[in-house]
Amino acid sequence: MDSESDGKPKRLTRAEAKARTRRLLLDAAARTFARKGYAGASVEEIAEAAGYSIGALYSNFGGKEELFIELMVGGAKARVERGGQVFAAVEAGTEDPVTALGRFLMETSDKDDDLALLQAELWLYAMRNPGMRDRLAAAQRESREALEGVMEAVLARVGASGAVPAPAVATVASAMFQGLVRQRRLDPSSVPDDLLRQAMRWLFIGIANAPETPGPSEEDPS
């Protein structure tokens, strides 16, 4: 509205202040949704956790649902970046790539207590909202593609390059990882530090030694 150039030496422009508020609210929302669940978290709790009022929340977001959806798409970007980190960690390391992969995954999963909870909430929300299901599936495809690069590198090192499609391996490795993380959160004694690395070893050794993938009956032998 004010077209005059005010030379006010403000530290933050209005746009910057708003962006900061949005970020704080999103962080608080991630924590709160993880700890209380989507339906269990109230907008009041979220605003309070961010240090703002309900009004500020509604001034920056359409409401509770929009907040949650923004976390879903934002989390997708974070996952792709994490995929790149895994790739870098595995490529750069001089050690056994499977060991590097296993340790990196276990470390990152132990670092963020809320991540597994929030992902479970996102999955449930996506399963119950068809439109969101497709969006989350697309987001996960992206992050899995980032993982495929790692898989190919690892497969090459164990001497099974091209023996098996990388997407399938990435899917299985990712499922194994997420399943073990959830089990570890529920009962840490049942999933020792080293089990993820060992499981990854078994998987890749198995792929390297598996005979020609004989179909259940037969599929396309091309």
Next chain:
Amino acid sequence: MDSESDGKPKRLTRAEAKARTRRLLLDAAARTFARKGYAGASVEEIAEAAGYSIGALYSNFGGKEELFIELMVGGAKARVERGGQVFAAVEAGTEDPVTALGRFLMETSDKDDDLALLQAELWLYAMRNPGMRDRLAAAQRESREALEGVMEAVLARVGASGAVPAPAVATVASAMFQGLVRQRRLDPSSVPDDLLRQAMRWLFIGIANAPETPGPSEEDPS
């Protein structure tokens, strides 16, 4: 209170009627919690889905939370039974035990649409209620022990008996299974029918061919 023997030719005794009502309410609760989530489901919806009123629900259960907890302990029993079924299916079948295992798991998971949703809800609830976390962990230990029998049988067939602790294998196989089921529910095209069987093959072949399990640094060499 009425000590007189009333010879009323009722088809259901009071106790039987109450037991039936409880069962119908529990079934409805399982469906409703799976579809709407624990916090998202109202007692009114549950009672309605069971064909009763709110009053009947409160007459049979302490409330929403007690209903959910009964589902958790009831589900534990069901899991142990299912473990026995897996064992029977794998032992009885003349075919490759890994194929039998993979197919059995995929079939049972595709059969019940709500099961994976309800299990995710139970996990989240357990993660947020320490007392329930221990109870769910104990229940899962039981069902995993049932799986260990299957694992030993399969390991024996691939010639890796005793090479590796069965509990660890059961944990990894279970994690892989659950992770793939969730991924399949989210994006069926990313997890073809045969992938679970193939993943199980990779796992067991890997175990059979893995060298002496070299520790990350070293642990107890006993």
Next chain:
DNA sequence: GTCTATAAATAGATAGAC
């Protein structure tokens, strides 16, 4: 035993002050 009616608390969302 089950139902209807209702109490008491809390939810998401909005309006207007500043």
Next chain:
DNA sequence: GTCTATCTATTTATAGAC
């Protein structure tokens, strides 16, 4: 841009009729 006050709907749980 953010806060306070409030509206309306829905929630869990209970009380009393039948």
